[in-house]
């Protein structure tokens with residue numbers, strides 16, 4: 321739980337524009353909330369330089385890739401690719417048919433990664449939760 325907390329806080333501090341959850345909100349969570357997340361979300365960690373999590377998306381068909389982050393010291397080395405593939409393997413093994421994600425429209429590094437790994441735009445567009453609804457994002461999906 322401490323490890324998850326440390327790495328998620330590092331991610332939210334480094335790249336606030338990339339995540340729907342803010343640093344302030346996450347810092348307010350009790351240990352119980354962090355502990356529950358360890359139980360609820362299959363979580364893949366790249367030896368404290370990266371994290372990605374999977375979650376069911378309200379149906380037996382779709383899973384969602386969330387919390388994707390690689391430390392600035394380890395970027396460009398395909399750590400992100402390994403993490404995406406770990407979540408995809410989990411989702412496939414769990415019987416899901418599609419892996420969904422949202423990405424901010426100007427997040428060129430993440431978009432390059434997702435395009436390379438065959439996540440294509442679904443046509444869905446949305447904004448971050450208020451007060452950051454000016455940050456627009458779009459949905460992508462990969463068939464598993």
Ligand SMILES: CC(C)(COP(=O)(O)OP(=O)(O)OC[C@H]1O[C@@H](n2cnc3c(N)ncnc32)[C@H](O)[C@@H]1OP(=O)(O)O)[C@@H](O)C(=O)NCCC(=O)NCCS
Nearest residue numbers: 335338388389390395396397398399400423429430432433
């Ligand atoms: C998006 C992110 C997870 C990619 O992780 P990564 O391990 O660097 O992924 P890759 O090595 O596969 O590189 C992905 C793309 O980043 C870009 N990139 C390459 N080297 C880079 C570097 N040193 N620094 C930043 N971006 C780099 C490239 O465009 C690369 O794609 P390409 O090789 O096809 O051109 C990482 O940049 C990150 O954590 N960003 C901040 C958080 C975030 O945006 N999360 C995604 C939310 S949807």
